[in-house]
Every structure is written in structure tokens, then in C-alpha cells.
Amino acid sequence: MILVASQRGGAKQLGLHLLRTDENEHVEVHEISGFVSEGVVEALKEAQAVAKGTRCKQYLFSVSLNPPETERVDIDVFQNALSRIEGANGLTGQPRVVVFHEKEGRRHCHAVWSRIDAQTMTAKPLPYFKNKLRDLGRELYLEHGWKMPHGFMNSREADPRNFSLAEWQQAKRMGRNARDLKEAIQDCWAVSDSRASFAAALRERGLYLARGDRRGFVAIPVEGEPLAIARSTRQRAKVIAERLGDPQDLPSVEETRRKIARDLTPVVRGYLEEAKTQARREARPLNAARRKLVERHRAARRELKARQMERGKLEAQERAARLRRGILGLWDRLTGRHIHTLERNAQEAEAAKRRDQAERKQVMESQLSERQRLQVKIRTMRVKHHELESAIHREVCDLEKRGAEPLREAFNRHSAKPTRHHAQSPTFEP
Known part of the structure; x- marks a missing residue:
């Protein structure tokens, strides 16, 4: 699991970023703990307010947890990783926010801790946190049998195309x-x-x-x-x-x-704009399919959530009805039946929680598989468009030496094969 972290401020900006549904297809607020507030932005602004009693400017510790794209990772694995991150960096017990994002068929997690210790009003130090997270990431790869990136095994072999x-x-x-x-x-x-x-x-x-x-x-x-x-x-x-x-x-x-x-004379600009228009036109059906797929998936999750909530209310009422009141309730307490009923209710509530989690996991994994199949088509389109982008730029370079006519011929040749080339990688709309 690749762990990327930073110390930072900007509570409101970070909170809004975590909740963005235009750049992320699914956003799930998994946990807000240690804060009075119940919203992500409000909780992080609460951390900012506490930090004003200190000199700390980077009062938040933000970590993204990125498992391999092809792996299906349980919530328990993320929870375990979060606990180990806390332990390695002295953040155990600190207020935190955990949000899951899904985008392009990939699920990852963002966690944000407040660095401010409310008891001492000092910031938790984070020495060598990048090295600690790198080592923990390697451990997670080995423990779960995931294929480890070469750059993770040896930093000298890291993909040079990685970007900030x-x-x-x-x-x-x-x-x-x-x-x-x-x-x-x-x-x-x-x-x-x-x-x-x-x-x-x-x-x-x-x-x-x-x-x-x-x-x-x-x-x-x-x-x-x-x-x-x-x-x-x-x-x-x-x-x-x-x-x-x-x-x-x-x-x-x-x-x-x-x-x-x-x-870039008007003629050349015209060719580049026409190539961009062609790229957007070819990407439009995939954009439409992606938007339709995301809406359908969101609707299915909302329906599942509503169904589970309604079922949960009925089951809670059924469990509550077992606890008798009045004289019978007093008798149950004297005979120990009340304790047995409470234990039974707790067991059934935990079983219902696990059942609901399994249902959500099944729906999520099915949707991720469907989204990844569409993403393969989108990536193929991007590669083809990148090829045409490179071809157009080479011809523009040759224009300085040979004149405009070779560019006209080259553009006509590449445009006749739209499935192989493209002028600019299209922006796939959120």
C-alpha cells in the first residue's frame, strides 16, 4: 500500500477537497472521531480553532492510503493500516477524519489527524514520518502478498514518470x-x-x-x-x-x-483546434457512458442504504420489545433473564452489522469491476489520442523547415485514422 503524507494547514480547503464529488465518483465519510463536530469541514475547522492556541501552522497530518489498483481491500485492512500509522507517528488517540474515494475504478482512503494535543496544547512532533510510512507500506505489501512496485523495493528503480x-x-x-x-x-x-x-x-x-x-x-x-x-x-x-x-x-x-x-500561424492553430475537437468528439460517448454508470451506481448505493436503515429500525424495535417492563421486567432482572436478553440483542446487532457490511462490500466490488472495464476503454482512447498529439507536434516542427503543405497532408492522413492517433489527451469530464 502506497502511503503519501504531508503536514499542512488549510482546514476548510482540505475538507472541501475531501468531499468533492465532481472529481471523485463516490465519496464515503467513514469516520469522524475525537471532534465535537459531525461534518468533515466543521471537524477540520475545529482542529484549526484549537491550533490557534499554539504557534503551530501545520496543525493537520494528512495521509492517503493507496492499495494496488487491481486488489480488493477490506475495510479491516485500512483500519489496521490507520492504527499502525498512528502508532508509528505518536498520533494514537488524536482526533481524526477518514474518507474513502472511488475514481476510475480505484478505491483509496484519506485520513487526516489533528496534531494538537488538547491536554498540553502542543503539536505532536512527526520526525522522519516519510521514512516510517515507506517502511510500513512495504510491510503491508508483503503481508498481503501484493505485487510490490520496483521503486518500493529499491528507490533507485522508482518510476521516473511519477509526478507530484x-x-x-x-x-x-x-x-x-x-x-x-x-x-x-x-x-x-x-x-x-x-x-x-x-x-x-x-x-x-x-x-x-x-x-x-x-x-x-x-x-x-x-x-x-x-x-x-x-x-x-x-x-x-x-x-x-x-x-x-x-x-x-x-x-x-x-x-x-x-x-x-x-x-503557430492561424492555419496551424486551426489544425490543432480541429484535432482537439475531434478528440472531444471521440471521447464524448465514453464520457456519457461513464456519467450514466456513475449515476446508476450512486442510485444503487442510496437504495441499499435506505433499505438497510429501514430494516435496521425494524430489527432494533424487535430487540427492544424483548425487554419486558413493569413487574415482569423486575422479575426478569431478578432471575437473570434480562442479562441474557441483552447479550442476545448485542449478538444479533453485531451480526446485523456484519451482514450489512457484507452487502455493501458485494455491491461495491461489483460496481468497481464494472467501472474498471469501462476504464480500460477510456485508457485505450487516451493512448490513441496521445499518439496523434505526438504526430501533430512533429509535423508542426517540420513546418518550420518544409512549409504548410506537408502539415496539411499529414493532418489529413492522421485524421483519416482516428482510432490510432489524437491531438490532445481529452479531458474526461467528472
Whole structure:
């Protein structure tokens, strides 16, 4: 299980993020404990209010628990992992919020603890929490027999295309895929041995080499967002300087944006926009199928919840009716029958709880399987569209050398095979 954590503030923003149903297909508030408030946002704002009595600015500890996508993980496994996270970081007994998300056929968990000890009004220290969570994640992989990522076994073998939250948000603003952008820059680095060859390789992928404001070398896509070369390639500054030299003689970000605006003539922009329109048109049926599927799944869960609540009320009434009152009730207490009835009621209530959990689990797993089958089609479409994106950018690069006519022919050729290529990875609507 991959555990990603951070110390942070921003109670309201985090609470609203955890409850977002536009980016997540299903949101389940599993637990709010140690707080007076019963809502997620209110509970985290309560933690913020307590933290005002201290100097702590990062009063929350947020952890996401991500099991392997193909595994079906019980609630008990998540609960066990949460307890071990608390124990390893000295957070046992601290107020916490636990929320489950489902998206693209994958279920994961978010947990947020208040770091403030209300008795001493101090923040719980979290030394080396990243190392502790990494070790715990490895233990969970081994205990459950899950296939462990190579980067987890050896950090040097970690997938170089992995991206941070900031990189994902930046790619989302451009309507791009963060992993694809990072892979493109790494490919260019791998095939180049000088600044000229690196810049040429970037241009073939629709990226321009420029001087960053604070980050040395950056790559600028046609959307204008600067991508740090050092972060994307995971190379040290010294290695980058040896190959690319001094960035000061490169155009700035703003100058490069103006160059992109000049290079992309109205004709070229028209082809790119038409390709984007084609991508959105081909993705529309899958978007519609996904929305319909999510609505149907949500309705099924609401119906199950209502049915279980109604059944639970009837069963509770039946158990309560066994406890006799008045003289008969006093007699039951004297003879010990009252105690036996209470024990029977408690056993039946626990059995009913396990039954309801099993029903919810069965529905959830069936829905996850159905959603994953649709996600395979969506991923296939994204790959095909990414191929066309790469082809279009290569032709735009060649435009500078050969003129507009080759681009027209290339676009017509790629457009005639929409199942193999695409101009931009489509944004699959939430």
C-alpha cells in the first residue's frame, strides 16, 4: 500500500477537497472521531480553532492510503493500516477524519489527524514520518502478498514518470497528461548529448527550451506553462549544466511564449483546434457512458442504504420489545433473564452489522469491476489520442523547415485514422 503524507494547514480547503464529488465518483465519510463536530469541514475547522492556541501552522497530518489498483481491500485492512500509522507517528488517540474515494475504478482512503494535543496544547512532533510510512507500506505489501512496485523495493528503480500534486495540477490546467509530459522530456534527455540536440528533440514534441525565472532550464509547451527540466528529468543541476551550459543566453519564458504565438500561424492553430475537437468528439460517448454508470451506481448505493436503515429500525424495535417492563421486567432482572436478553440483542446487532457490511462490500466490488472495464476503454482512447498529439507536434516542427503543405497532408492522413492517433489527451469530464 502506497502511503503519501504531508503536514499542512488549510482546514476548510482540505475538507472541501475531501468531499468533492465532481472529481471523485463516490465519496464515503467513514469516520469522524475525537471532534465535537459531525461534518468533515466543521471537524477540520475545529482542529484549526484549537491550533490557534499554539504557534503551530501545520496543525493537520494528512495521509492517503493507496492499495494496488487491481486488489480488493477490506475495510479491516485500512483500519489496521490507520492504527499502525498512528502508532508509528505518536498520533494514537488524536482526533481524526477518514474518507474513502472511488475514481476510475480505484478505491483509496484519506485520513487526516489533528496534531494538537488538547491536554498540553502542543503539536505532536512527526520526525522522519516519510521514512516510517515507506517502511510500513512495504510491510503491508508483503503481508498481503501484493505485487510490490520496483521503486518500493529499491528507490533507485522508482518510476521516473511519477509526478507530484503540483505537476498534476499544472498538467490539468493545460488539458494534458502529467505522466506523458514528463515521459516526453525524459525521452528527449535520453536521446540528446548537447543543448542543440536536446532543444531539437523537445521541438519535435511541441516543447520549447527556455530560461526559467527561478528554475534554470524549462520546457514550454504550446499552452505556455513552464516545466522545470531538472524536476522532469530528475537530474542534478550539475549534470544539466554540463550538458546544456548556461541558461542565460536562452530566451525567457515570456519571449518563448511570444515566439510560440508567432510560430503557430492561424492555419496551424486551426489544425490543432480541429484535432482537439475531434478528440472531444471521440471521447464524448465514453464520457456519457461513464456519467450514466456513475449515476446508476450512486442510485444503487442510496437504495441499499435506505433499505438497510429501514430494516435496521425494524430489527432494533424487535430487540427492544424483548425487554419486558413493569413487574415482569423486575422479575426478569431478578432471575437473570434480562442479562441474557441483552447479550442476545448485542449478538444479533453485531451480526446485523456484519451482514450489512457484507452487502455493501458485494455491491461495491461489483460496481468497481464494472467501472474498471469501462476504464480500460477510456485508457485505450487516451493512448490513441496521445499518439496523434505526438504526430501533430512533429509535423508542426517540420513546418518550420518544409512549409504548410506537408502539415496539411499529414493532418489529413492522421485524421483519416482516428482510432490510432489524437491531438490532445481529452479531458474526461467528472
